[in-house]
Structure formats: structure tokens, C-alpha cells
Amino acid sequence: MNERKWKWLAIVVALLAGTMVLTGMTSLQGSTSDRATFESIIRDVAVLAESVHARGVQHLKEGTLAVNTSALRTQGTAELNRLFTPDLASKLAESWVNRNLDPTSIAASNLVGYGVTQVDFRSISVDNSKAVITADVHKYLVEVIEQDGRSFNRRLDGVSRYQLTLVKSGGSWKVSQLEKTPDLDASTITVTPAE
Amino acid sequence: MGFRSTLRRAPFGLAASLILVAMAATVSGPAFAGTYDGTAAANDADKYATNGNSAYWTYTTDCTNFVSQALRAGGWTFSSFGANLTSPSAWYYDNNGTTWTTWDDVNSNTWSVAKMLYSFTVLDSSPVRGKVIATYPGTTSTAYPSGVSKGDLMFYDWDGDAVVNHVSIVAGSGTDPNGGDIGTLVDQHTKNRFHAIWSLETYNTDKYTTTIYVTHLNTNI
Numbered sequence: 001m002n003e004r005k006w007k008w009l010a011i012v013v014a015l016l017a018g019t020m021v022l023t024g025m026t027s028l029q030g031s032t033s034d035r036a037t038f039e040s041i042i043r044d045v046a047v048l049a050e051s052v053h054a055r056g057v058q059h060l061k062e063g064t065l066a067v068n069t070s071a072l073r074t075q076g077t078a079e080l081n082r083l084f085t086p087d088l089a090s091k092l093a094e095s096w097v098n099r100n101l102d103p104t105s106i107a108a109s110n111l112v113g114y115g116v117t118q119v120d121f122r123s124i125s126v127d128n129s130k131a132v133i134t135a136d137v138h139k140y141l142v143e144v145i146e147q148d149g150r151s152f153n154r155r156l157d158g159v160s161r162y163q164l165t166l167v168k169s170g171g172s173w174k175v176s177q178l179e180k181t182p183d184l185d186a187s188t189i190t191v192t193p194a195e
Numbered sequence: 196m197g198f199r200s201t202l203r204r205a206p207f208g209l210a211a212s213l214i215l216v217a218m219a220a221t222v223s224g225p226a227f228a229g230t231y232d233g234t235a236a237a238n239d240a241d242k243y244a245t246n247g248n249s250a251y252w253t254y255t256t257d258c259t260n261f262v263s264q265a266l267r268a269g270g271w272t273f274s275s276f277g278a279n280l281t282s283p284s285a286w287y288y289d290n291n292g293t294t295w296t297t298w299d300d301v302n303s304n305t306w307s308v309a310k311m312l313y314s315f316t317v318l319d320s321s322p323v324r325g326k327v328i329a330t331y332p333g334t335t336s337t338a339y340p341s342g343v344s345k346g347d348l349m350f351y352d353w354d355g356d357a358v359v360n361h362v363s364i365v366a367g368s369g370t371d372p373n374g375g376d377i378g379t380l381v382d383q384h385t386k387n388r389f390h391a392i393w394s395l396e397t398y399n400t401d402k403y404t405t406t407i408y409v410t411h412l413n414t415n416i
Binding site: 049050053088091092094095096099100105108109139140141156157158160178179180181182183184185186189 | 352374386388
């Protein structure tokens, strides 16, 4: 192979390597304060349903669920409306709020803990009053399970990829579209004896 | 005696027969093209649950493509073969004359997109190939949803926005080899799983917003 061909080969290899590096990189736009706002919204979105359910469970333990169900529903709906546009909030109300306050579901609940440990932005694209975001949300649930007459805490750690569209309305960002894809990874289940 | 000769000798008899066949088809309701064997579909799903079938293209998000292959193995006939790929009433995989996977393979959106397969199954196929018999929250502890057979489908809406995001196929019942749960089991792709508990409750950190559509498939298709 002559020198010219070597040069061309080097150029092609360099271009390929550059493309690979670029496509592997995350594309993040938006101001630092916007990014902080987006992360806060995503963290709240990720555990809204669990927080509604957990409040119901707490009231059941205290014997005050029946008298507080309506208020809990109002609070949950208000949270939805704070985070989502009205049409999406309305669409999600049944599965995120009402269903998680169902007395049968609460009575059978084994949820004792939940939270978001990390949010990794994969891409953020901001265009004036619209933002399109992809983020990996690291989340956990802790539930009590019974095995052989003993109680254990089962902790499930998972990563869901969130694809969100947010719109700025009245100075605040609200989610207008949301798609979640949980990883369903069984390797992240840990079981420990309950205290 | 050739067919043309038969036509010349008995034109009126043949015409009458054709009319009778057409009338029979009209009065007997929808014309079924074949039979769906759920056990055969489940066997195919078991076979390829953890390894892809090289006769088909594999997608990064492969759940629906995997289930469609099993439905095909169970006897689902192609619908509107060669029609526009986005047609909601078309369901097919076209390997363009080869029996192996090549760059020119194409498939309808209903073959590889969960929400499109869902619509095709319960709404856009003719006659419709299945129906939703129950919905469950993702937190359900129900071990055996009633009315479910091998080869039936579970559609999952992770976000609770009434748009299907994922599908698995019923493989039987027993113990989930990973989670240890006992009940109806499914096979699935994307996160490849063999005999997972049908609700995926053990694995799903988004279960508090998930809705599951239990879909029973018709034997006559």
C-alpha cells in the first residue's frame, strides 16, 4: 500500500472514531438553573404515585383513611397539576392517584420505602418554551414480603429511561408528554430480614 | 379433462356453485382464514425467549417483534401482505424472497410496535383476533388471571396514559425461575425473559403507574 492510501485510511479511521465519540456523547442544552428545575421535576414525577399510595397506607395504619381519602385525592391531583399539563394530568389521574388510593389496594400494600437515587441526563434540547429530555432515572422500592413465617424487606433497584417533553407556561415548566421504559432487571433485587 | 373443458361443459353449474359459496360465506358471518394454536405459539416463544430466531430481524426494542414471531408460529396469517407498512390493518413480515435475515427485510408497524400490535389485535384486524378480558394494576398480586390460555398476550402501559408500551406472551404456569413467584408465566424480549411472572411485578420499579391489559386471542382467525 502506498503512502497516499495509508493517508486516506488514516482519515477514514479518524472520521469513524470521531463519529463514534460524538454519537456516544450526551447532548445537553439549557441553563444550569433549567437543568436543576428539570431534575427536580423528574424526581417528583418518578415517585408521585408511590407518595400518594404511601400517604394512604399511613392513614390506614392510623385508622383515618376513610375520612381522609377525599383530601388525599385532592392533594394527589394538585401534585399532578403542578407537574403536568392539564390534559396529561387528567389522563394520568386514574392510574397515578385514584387507583393508588383504592382501599383494597392500600389494605394489601407491602410498600415501606421508595426513592430516586440518581438522575442521569442523556439529552436535553431546549427551544424557548419547549424542552425535550431523555434521562435515566435510578429508583428503588422497598416492600415487605413473608417467607417461611418471617418478614423480609425486598428492595428492588431499577433504571427507567424517561422521555419527556416539557412546555413553559406562566413561567414554570410542565410535562406535556411522558414515556417510561423500566429495565425490568432481576439482578437488582436484594432481600434482607426485616427488623 | 382440463379445467377449461369443464368450464365449457358446465358453465351454469359452475356459476351456480360460485353463487352458493358466496351466499354461504355471507350468511355464516366472518370468513376465518385459519386456526390459532396457542400452545404452538408458546412453544416457539419458549424456544427463542433467550436467543433470537435467526430467521427474523432483531430490534433493539424487540418485544413486539418477538411476540409476532410466536403468533406466526401459532398460525396467525399475514394480513394485507405488502400493504403500506404503517397501515393499522396490515400485519406481516416480508423477507423479500429469502428464508434468512437480510438488509431488505421489512415488516408492518403492527409486527414490531407494541401499541400498533395491540390495536391490530383488538380493533383493526378483520375479524378481530382477540379481546381484552381484564385490566390489572402493575402492583397486582393475582397469581392466575382468569380466562387466560397459552399463547395469549399481556400488554403493558408503563405510564398509565392508556398507550401500550410493551407486550409479552403467555407461556404457561409454574414458578418464575428468577423471582420465585408462582402463577401464570410469560416470555418476553427487550429484557429477554423465560417464564417470568405475568405481572412483571417483581421486576418493575414503575409498577405503581403500570396498567396491564390481559388479552385473550381467538382460536379462529
